[in-house]
Amino acid sequence: MMLAKSGCKVTLLERRDRPGGRTSSLGDDQYTFDLGPTFFLYPRVLQEIFQFCGYNLFKEVPMKRLDPQYRIQFESGGRIDATPDPVAMREQIASLNPADADGFDAFIAENRQKLKAFQPILEQPFNSWKDVLRPHLLKVLPLLKPHQSVETYLKRFFSDPRVRIAFCFQSKYLGMSPFQCPSLFSILSFLEYEFGVYHPIGGCNSVTQVMARIATELGVDIRYNEPVKSFEYRGRRPVRAFTEQGEYRGDAFVVNADFAQFMSRAIPNALRQRWTDRKLEKKKFSCSTYMMYLGVRKQFDLPHHTIHISDEYRRNLTDIEEDFVIPESPSFYVQNASVTDPSLAPEGRSTLYLLAPVSHQHPNIDWARESASFREKFLDRIRLAGFDLDPSDIEYEKIVTPADWEHEHQIYRGATFNLAHGLTQMLHLRPRNRFEDLEGVYLAGGGTHPGSGLPVIFESSRITSNLLLEDLGMEPIPAQVGSHKLGSESPELMPA
Numbered sequence: 001m002m003l004a005k006s007g008c009k010v011t012l013l014e015r016r017d018r019p020g021g022r023t024s025s026l027g028d029d030q031y032t033f034d035l036g037p038t039f040f041l042y043p044r045v046l047q048e049i050f051q052f053c054g055y056n057l058f059k060e061v062p063m064k065r066l067d068p069q070y071r072i073q074f075e076s077g078g079r080i081d082a083t084p085d086p087v088a089m090r091e092q093i094a095s096l097n098p099a100d101a102d103g104f105d106a107f108i109a110e111n112r113q114k115l116k117a118f119q120p121i122l123e124q125p126f127n128s129w130k131d132v133l134r135p136h137l138l139k140v141l142p143l144l145k146p147h148q149s150v151e152t153y154l155k156r157f158f159s160d161p162r163v164r165i166a167f168c169f170q171s172k173y174l175g176m177s178p179f180q181c182p183s184l185f186s187i188l189s190f191l192e193y194e195f196g197v198y199h200p201i202g203g204c205n206s207v208t209q210v211m212a213r214i215a216t217e218l219g220v221d222i223r224y225n226e227p228v229k230s231f232e233y234r235g236r237r238p239v240r241a242f243t244e245q246g247e248y249r250g251d252a253f254v255v256n257a258d259f260a261q262f263m264s265r266a267i268p269n270a271l272r273q274r275w276t277d278r279k280l281e282k283k284k285f286s287c288s289t290y291m292m293y294l295g296v297r298k299q300f301d302l303p304h305h306t307i308h309i310s311d312e313y314r315r316n317l318t319d320i321e322e323d324f325v326i327p328e329s330p331s332f333y334v335q336n337a338s339v340t341d342p343s344l345a346p347e348g349r350s351t352l353y354l355l356a357p358v359s360h361q362h363p364n365i366d367w368a369r370e371s372a373s374f375r376e377k378f379l380d381r382i383r384l385a386g387f388d389l390d391p392s393d394i395e396y397e398k399i400v401t402p403a404d405w406e407h408e409h410q411i412y413r414g415a416t417f418n419l420a421h422g423l424t425q426m427l428h429l430r431p432r433n434r435f436e437d438l439e440g441v442y443l444a445g446g447g448t449h450p451g452s453g454l455p456v457i458f459e460s461s462r463i464t465s466n467l468l469l470e471d472l473g474m475e476p477i478p479a480q481v482g483s484h485k486l487g488s489e490s491p492e493l494m495p496a
Helices: 044-052 086-096 103-122 129-133 135-144 150-154 161-166 169-174 183-195 205-217 259-266 277-282 313-323 367-385 402-407 454-471
Strands: 011-013 025-027 032-034 063-065 070-074 079-082 197-200 221-223 230-234 237-242 247-249 253-255 288-296 305-309 332-335 350-358 394-400 441-443
Touching: 025 288, 032 350, 044 454, 070 161, 079 086, 079 161, 086 103, 086 161, 103 183, 150 161, 150 183, 169 183, 205 221, 259 277, 288 367, 288 402, 305 367, 313 350, 332 367, 350 367, 367 402, 394 402, 441 454
Parallel strands: 011 221, 070 305, 253 441
Antiparallel strands: 025 032, 063 197, 070 079, 230 237, 237 247, 288 350, 288 394, 305 332, 332 350
């Protein structure tokens, strides 16, 4: 969208038959599901991209702000119905531990300042280690607390471990354990309370469908079912991309496929110095997910989002990230989107989206053998969240395992959240937006800076677009669009 609006002639070569990649849809003529992301957070970034292109996000994609944002419940007892109402949220926290209620305001205030300090960093490219020495970054480093995890950081505000989990489970948006995830990412839960959790009508996939329509209106030529197989090079610069249907010359190429999978499949190893196959194999990748998409002949008077935290939550994380085995009592997430959006299922029916974090692909787990038994375990466990589901009520069912993420959806090791976000794989240590191993190649998506999560991925597209426009000698995206301001949402951005 941004490159076409800036005057570039853009062709988009899409591997699948629909737009969006992981943020696309699946289902049948009755039930519609998001394939991947279901939380739509921090809409400011995408709204500014739409504004630059001459559109209004909320007019193009009707959305509903959720309240409660989600329910997080604990197998050990207690729950929080997370709400953007600060008075009600303090009451929710007090229901678990009265002593922790006052910590909410302190957490919000400190993380408001943290986001303000780090926002410029998340909006700028990191082309080399020298960029880490920028005066602004050096000034805010004390706020980063680089050797402190999110969960440890939260002990300053909350004494109850359940309350801390309610404010750090969001590290799973990055595919990381809150006991390992850098403390910077406490801003993830802050974003939910400060800017809201939204449901785009039709699902998050409706956002990418609208973006594809707008891109076409701006002149982008979208070619579906046409994956890139290889390139022709002049030195280290690709000049032509090949698909089974044809060939495409370009002055520049943007890769938004899964980074590690695309590099190991489509770019010769000899042309990669920093990101060779051998080096990719040594990198740390995120967890994966076991997914069930169910269309059922029943409705549930339960929240739109429910996160169930196992008694063995910490053991779950060790199973997933260190031992690479299937958890015995997995934590899980259920989206009951039909309670908000009746367009997703026939009247009187529901779509249930079930997700359990599991290890990425590893020799310890054979999903061809384990999937059926894990399905039964998963169906049994969702009853703990109040979903009294009889298997005979299931009309539609689709399962996606880590093996499916790898082979069907072309994700390296099935690691659905890309490269992990530890300190050794952030900023200039991630694959760079102006790709360092080739000339005229740029990266967007969760595998590059700033990282995973829809708002961050949209920001990566803005960073990358400006680098490409700069290299082609074209006008950059105006600064007032490229740097959004923090503060209260305007009525235009907060539709009922």
